[in-house]
Amino acid sequence: MRYRIAAAVMIAALVVAANAQAAETRCGWIENPTPANWWLEDAENTWTIMTQGDDAGEVEGMELISDISEHDYVRTNGNYGYACACMSVETDGKDRITRILSFRQLKLAKCRADKALKFPG
Template sequence: MRSQIAVAVMIAALVVAANARAAETRCGWIENPTPANWWLEDADNTWTIMTQGDDAGEPEGMELIPDISEHDYIKTNGNYGYACGCMSVETDGKERITKILSFRQLALAKCRADKTLRFPG
């Protein structure tokens, strides 16, 4: 019985470790130009978070992104625009964010100063 418990604990630890390794920290421009359209542009890629009418839908954890217009933000289209931020995410390894684990909005100056980032727009 003890050996079964030990094996179960080891398996659980491996699952937790595998999930922890799957998370990536991505920092850059958070773009929300129109309703239900969200991207993260970092030094490596333009990552699709969600697009209106896309069958993939909203990724798990989307509710972790607050109203970005309440902090350092640039309005480009009514209530829409872009901000600077960091996210802990899981991706498909290509172009899509599949899960959001955390979000932190940063000052616009942080992204503007990062020479590896292309300015949105």
């Protein structure tokens, strides 16, 4: 009986672990070129956060992204533009951020000095 309980507990733990998404730290250019369009370009990929008219809606944790224009920022289109940031996120493993866990805006110089990053835009 003890073995069955132990086996059930181990199987349950494996199922939970398999379904849990691991947080990833992503650093690069956070871009907001027009209303409701947000993405992050890091050394590996362009990660879509949200796009205008997207059925997926707003990503959980979007409120953690403060007004990027209040810090080191490049204005490209009215009140829209880009900045440098690090985020703790969950992704779909392809090209989409599915949840934002934390957001930290950095100096533009940090991203400009990173040779692995493409210039935004």
